Amino acid sequence: xxxxxxxxxxxxTSKCWVFxxxxxxxxxxxxxxxxxxxxxxxxxxxxxxxxxxxxTTSKAVILAPSSAVGVDVEYTFAQVGIEEAKVDxxxxxxxxxxxxxxxAIREGWVPTDEPETAxxxxxTNTSQLIVQRVPTPGGVLDETASETIPGVPFPGAPVxxxxxxxxxxxxxxxxxxxxxxxxLSDAVGGVTVTLVDAGAPVVAVNASDFGVRGNEDIAExxxxxxxxxxxxxxxxxxxxxxxxxxSSDAVAGAVPKLALVSTPSSQGVEGDDLxxxxxxxxxxxxxxxxxxxxxxxxxxxxxxTVVHDxxxxxxxxxxxxxGTPAGCVxxxxxxxxxxxxxxxxxxxxxxxxxxxxxPDPPLLPSASA
Amino acid sequence: xxxxxxxxxxxxTSKCWVFxxxxxxxxxxxxxxxxxxxxxxxxxxxxxxxxxxxxTTSKAVILAPSSAVGVDVEYTFAQVGIEEAKVDxxxxxxxxxxxxxxxAIREGWVPTDEPETAxxxxxTNTSQLIVQRVPTPGGVLDETASETIPGVPFPGAPVxxxxxxxxxxxxxxxxxxxxxxxxLSDAVGGVTVTLVDAGAPVVAVNASDFGVRGNEDIAExxxxxxxxxxxxxxxxxxxxxxxxxxSSDAVAGAVPKLALVSTPSSQGVEGDDLxxxxxxxxxxxxxxxxxxxxxxxxxxxxxxTVVHDxxxxxxxxxxxxxGTPAGCVxxxxxxxxxxxxxxxxxxxxxxxxxxxxxPDPPLLPSASA
Numbered sequence: 001x002x003x004x005x006x007x008x009x010x011x012x013t014s015k016c017w018v019f020x021x022x023x024x025x026x027x028x029x030x031x032x033x034x035x036x037x038x039x040x041x042x043x044x045x046x047x048x049x050x051x052x053x054x055x056t057t058s059k060a061v062i063l064a065p066s067s068a069v070g071v072d073v074e075y076t077f078a079q080v081g082i083e084e085a086k087v088d089x090x091x092x093x094x095x096x097x098x099x100x101x102x103x104a105i106r107e108g109w110v111p112t113d114e115p116e117t118a119x120x121x122x123x124t125n126t127s128q129l130i131v132q133r134v135p136t137p138g139g140v141l142d143e144t145a146s147e148t149i150p151g152v153p154f155p156g157a158p159v160x161x162x163x164x165x166x167x168x169x170x171x172x173x174x175x176x177x178x179x180x181x182x183x184l185s186d187a188v189g190g191v192t193v194t195l196v197d198a199g200a201p202v203v204a205v206n207a208s209d210f211g212v213r214g215n216e217d218i219a220e221x222x223x224x225x226x227x228x229x230x231x232x233x234x235x236x237x238x239x240x241x242x243x244x245x246x247s248s249d250a251v252a253g254a255v256p257k258l259a260l261v262s263t264p265s266s267q268g269v270e271g272d273d274l275x276x277x278x279x280x281x282x283x284x285x286x287x288x289x290x291x292x293x294x295x296x297x298x299x300x301x302x303x304x305t306v307v308h309d310x311x312x313x314x315x316x317x318x319x320x321x322x323g324t325p326a327g328c329v330x331x332x333x334x335x336x337x338x339x340x341x342x343x344x345x346x347x348x349x350x351x352x353x354x355x356x357x358x359p360d361p362p363l364l365p366s367a368s369a
Numbered sequence: 370x371x372x373x374x375x376x377x378x379x380x381x382t383s384k385c386w387v388f389x390x391x392x393x394x395x396x397x398x399x400x401x402x403x404x405x406x407x408x409x410x411x412x413x414x415x416x417x418x419x420x421x422x423x424x425t426t427s428k429a430v431i432l433a434p435s436s437a438v439g440v441d442v443e444y445t446f447a448q449v450g451i452e453e454a455k456v457d458x459x460x461x462x463x464x465x466x467x468x469x470x471x472x473a474i475r476e477g478w479v480p481t482d483e484p485e486t487a488x489x490x491x492x493t494n495t496s497q498l499i500v501q502r503v504p505t506p507g508g509v510l511d512e513t514a515s516e517t518i519p520g521v522p523f524p525g526a527p528v529x530x531x532x533x534x535x536x537x538x539x540x541x542x543x544x545x546x547x548x549x550x551x552x553l554s555d556a557v558g559g560v561t562v563t564l565v566d567a568g569a570p571v572v573a574v575n576a577s578d579f580g581v582r583g584n585e586d587i588a589e590x591x592x593x594x595x596x597x598x599x600x601x602x603x604x605x606x607x608x609x610x611x612x613x614x615x616s617s618d619a620v621a622g623a624v625p626k627l628a629l630v631s632t633p634s635s636q637g638v639e640g641d642d643l644x645x646x647x648x649x650x651x652x653x654x655x656x657x658x659x660x661x662x663x664x665x666x667x668x669x670x671x672x673x674t675v676v677h678d679x680x681x682x683x684x685x686x687x688x689x690x691x692g693t694p695a696g697c698v699x700x701x702x703x704x705x706x707x708x709x710x711x712x713x714x715x716x717x718x719x720x721x722x723x724x725x726x727x728p729d730p731p732l733l734p735s736a737s738a
Contacts (some may be wrong), residue, residue: 001512008419008721010416010417013416014416040523040720043522043523043653045425047379047382047383047384047425047520047521048379048521048522048523048525048718048720049720050377050720050721052421052422053421053423053426056414056416057421057422099484103523143370145728145729151416152416152417152736153411153412153417153734154409154412154417156417156729176638180393286414291595349417349728350726350728351374351409351417351418351419351725351726352377352419352721352723352724352725352726353723353724353726354721354722354723354724355719355721355722355723356720356721357719357720357721357722359514359523359718360514365522365523
């Protein structure tokens, strides 16, 4: 039995355990083995661990101070498998990203400014720099619960996160195929898609191509016969086209994400710009992955994309107002030091801290169970 | 913001946060308010708290050493509401009970014996004394993961829990109506039930009266049209008959529990004695509540009950082997100091410990969310 220092935090609409990178180094065990056992995987309930049995509650944030130029903190995201004894390191989680600045300031890794502090966070999964601004009046981190975001009923402390020059971090290009739209094979319905890589690789498809409106509750979408399977087949073929895997079978569950997009019923000054239902880890997301919202924002600005044709030509803000199952999530676009920065405001909260307990090996379930 | 010392433990098939009673005393706030906010309730996902969004993961164990004669530890169980801002104090959770002996020994509240220690735990919700035996070779608590129970894929440390003289703790009588079976009103189908109070108040009904076999997967039972609503109506009328509430509407979600019982397809030396699917908090339990298994054990031994007619007249053990969705759970019956003790063996594990964070008031969700 071994205790590992850990903090449990909500970041946006996710819950993640936060670890210092060095603390996960355990003799004779890989980090994957350590995380899986701590989380209680494989087990659909994760009843013997700290995982929550859902994709948004089986996440780890692993942090270390950085000595790289222009970087304060190195941040690695792990999606810990639930029923499968597998850790997915292939993508970032934008919601979990929201906890990094606060944790780093509390650890004393980053000196504070006044009245806010910008923490330069490098996500190592995607080589993405995220500049996070948190209020630090008088040089002291202020975690007053002053903002509310869709999908979280309680207010939380705000963090303004900007993804710096996010295009092509996973594949090298904003549009990995060199085209703003592609037509997939007849095997997956010959559907037209936009493949875009910003924040995370995303496949955007028009809801009408799948016989749904696109603004349904996710519980309703879950019940549409064959829909999840069809969308996953599209996602897998798209993943291969984007160069993320050699074959459909080898495409990860978390990457690319898939966005089912449609025109909002009331578009305009008061309405959303785009309605979205996004697939992550095989299920519809209760709100929207932050990384996915970055991708859709850049896709909306490029003519020829599936997204561009659905959003208003003239919009009141530089970003995109996304109609999600939980409510409207707005992104922003700005330019800093000559490069585009796409971002969102999230909230976060520390839920618990102390240590998690790693049992002695063997670390896999007994065969009889 | 305030930090409250807490330990997260698995007890049997539940996960519960364990608190010292004094630590939950917060000026100007009730314990209910404190628990609800820590757990992130009301919210179906409990995303801003330490609750897990399911009945088996939204539980609290509150402990204090006891000065009462024959009692080492006082244990109060709280079922923390998820979508409802309400804490239910009306019942015990037998699975969570499994964490008490270990916690108390670690706190130094109970001197250890050799080679095992019996900790006398008083559950204050039900005035039930539970004697818990854990291995303490050489006087040191041994938490080696040596046993496996149905519903938990990983082995854990064992605790042998005996419910001392469990009959009538909530209502005063083993059979609260004075009868071993009752016929309910036509409004709920005129069904024959056994109302039994041991460990917890339980309503036993024959699966065949509801048009199901009784050994279905719980996911399959969830989909039987109207079944959950019919069973809940039965449960509520039964709750009133047992004297637990004035009216059906006032019957709590957690009490009484309802057991859908049937004869196992292969009864006998190798098979189970009874197949059970138990309702708790409006949903079918993934295994079986420990308290419910105590009630069924005593009901099986009394002729005339719905249970008695389904189990073998001669059984190889003193207890009952229950066929649950997760596998076979065995109970034992023994006599100690002239009173019956009904029990089960459970496993437990410490998952995390340190403190949980209570935000500053206001503690309810913002109205706009």
